Amino acid sequence: MMAQKKVLYLALLLALASLASACSADPTSEKESISEAEASSREAFLKIREADSEGGNVSALAERFNRALELLEEARALANGTSYEQASALAQEASQLFNAISIDAVELQKRAAEEASNRRTFAILSAPVAIISITLISYFSIMFWRKRSVRRIMEMKVEEVR
Amino acid sequence: MSYDNAKMRIPHDPALFFTILIVATMVVASATWLYLNPRPTEQFFALGILGENMMAEHYYPGDSPNIKLGDVVKWHVTIYNHMGSVQYIAIRAKLLNQTTPPPDDLNNTASPVLFFREIRHVLVDNETWTFPFYWSAERATESNGAVQIIELKLNNMTINERLDTTAIHGHNFRIVLELWTYNDSIDGFQFGWRAGGEARTAWVQIWFNITLQQNFEGANVGDQESILSESQNLFVDGLGIQTVQASVHSSLGVKQAVRFLGTLRCPQEFLLIYRDQERFREKCSGPKSTFTEAS
Numbered sequence: 001m002m003a004q005k006k007v008l009y010l011a012l013l014l015a016l017a018s019l020a021s022a023c024s025a026d027p028t029s030e031k032e033s034i035s036e037a038e039a040s041s042r043e044a045f046l047k048i049r050e051a052d053s054e055g056g057n058v059s060a061l062a063e064r065f066n067r068a069l070e071l072l073e074e075a076r077a078l079a080n081g082t083s084y085e086q087a088s089a090l091a092q093e094a095s096q097l098f099n100a101i102s103i104d105a106v107e108l109q110k111r112a113a114e115e116a117s118n119r120r121t122f123a124i125l126s127a128p129v130a131i132i133s134i135t136l137i138s139y140f141s142i143m144f145w146r147k148r149s150v151r152r153i154m155e156m157k158v159e160e161v162r
Numbered sequence: 163m164s165y166d167n168a169k170m171r172i173p174h175d176p177a178l179f180f181t182i183l184i185v186a187t188m189v190v191a192s193a194t195w196l197y198l199n200p201r202p203t204e205q206f207f208a209l210g211i212l213g214e215n216m217m218a219e220h221y222y223p224g225d226s227p228n229i230k231l232g233d234v235v236k237w238h239v240t241i242y243n244h245m246g247s248v249q250y251i252a253i254r255a256k257l258l259n260q261t262t263p264p265p266d267d268l269n270n271t272a273s274p275v276l277f278f279r280e281i282r283h284v285l286v287d288n289e290t291w292t293f294p295f296y297w298s299a300e301r302a303t304e305s306n307g308a309v310q311i312i313e314l315k316l317n318n319m320t321i322n323e324r325l326d327t328t329a330i331h332g333h334n335f336r337i338v339l340e341l342w343t344y345n346d347s348i349d350g351f352q353f354g355w356r357a358g359g360e361a362r363t364a365w366v367q368i369w370f371n372i373t374l375q376q377n378f379e380g381a382n383v384g385d386q387e388s389i390l391s392e393s394q395n396l397f398v399d400g401l402g403i404q405t406v407q408a409s410v411h412s413s414l415g416v417k418q419a420v421r422f423l424g425t426l427r428c429p430q431e432f433l434l435i436y437r438d439q440e441r442f443r444e445k446c447s448g449p450k451s452t453f454t455e456a457s
Contacts, residue, residue, distance in 0.1 A: 042344070042346075042349065045250045045284065045344060046346055048248055048284070049247065049248055052247055052248040052286070052287075053247060058248050058286055059286050062248060062284045062285070062286050065284045066283055066284055069282050069283065069284070073281075073282070077319060120198060123194050123197055123198060124194070127190050127191065127194045130186075130190045131183070131186045131187050131190045134182075134186040134189075134190065135179070135182050135183045135186045138182045138186070139178065139179050139182050142178060142182075143172060143174075143175070146172050147170070147172045150170065150172060151170065154170070
């Protein structure tokens, strides 16, 4: 009796598992994965743009973004056929890449903002130093040149022209 | 007369000092301002199509705009980003004929025709991206003189949707490439871009004709030898029933068999009987496909 029950439970579990796998192969789930990846891509791009506007070097992020776009494109192509599971897997992979890019872009933005702030502070602080330095160097150079001119005149000897 | 060099003093010149101070302040302030606020450059994209050798020539196979079915047309598309920031762009490829409206530069509107392929990419500032755009018209139909491409292969991807455009006798088809950019305020792509408060667009097109003749060139001696290893009779239907004796290796595709036939002139839908029925149906099924097994 117990053995029969076990078999029954096992059969039930197998049926549920097959149902779950059938649902996962459903075209709607793969479409959802693609939509999700597209939403992630938009978010990732906005983060890249923010990092770029702060002056960060986003070349590496853009390259990774384009690789993820290729995966998404492949997922779309597969979705048009019948490889729903593969399409869904690729879309999810693309989504993960976009999410990772978003995180890295935020980090880059923070670093770039900090560097930009440091650059601004340095430029503002160094301006008065530069003004004073230029003024003093120029003034004393002119004064030295004047003194030299006077000295040259003083060292001149008067000679009779024959 | 002598003088004491060490005791010689030149009186200070406050007027000179302040003049230098003012000039230095102006120069340094200007330089700092320019460093902190760089001058905005003109914002634009450049979009172009290059031929097979990445130059503005050889746009068609054999330099003839009459393209046969199966001919691979090799273009290279280049996009240059001079917008001053990273940009997310999409190139939309559309198939038009002579009368379908192209994009409108004056009103900055895209062509109303649906795109058959969209290629997206992110470009950093001052970057040029070049990608291959290799395409071939694989299948076409003719009805009352109007030719319609029903299957296109682009970069090894088969496209058979959104190719509704027809052209009389296959003349004056054109592929239009439109540049779209991502706009976060609409959460989607817009045709062209905005620069200095103005909308701007970029698009390119290339005209061509489609001739309903299969390209049989390209089979080399090696192909023929392998094809010859197994024989089979083929019926070719479409231009009336013809019986063609051909030798086809069972592992080769239908296209290679057709290449071997060489002199065969196919209609827009050539019909072949092939031993491997599964493969045959994948490659050659069409609305007018009626096949008879060779006896």
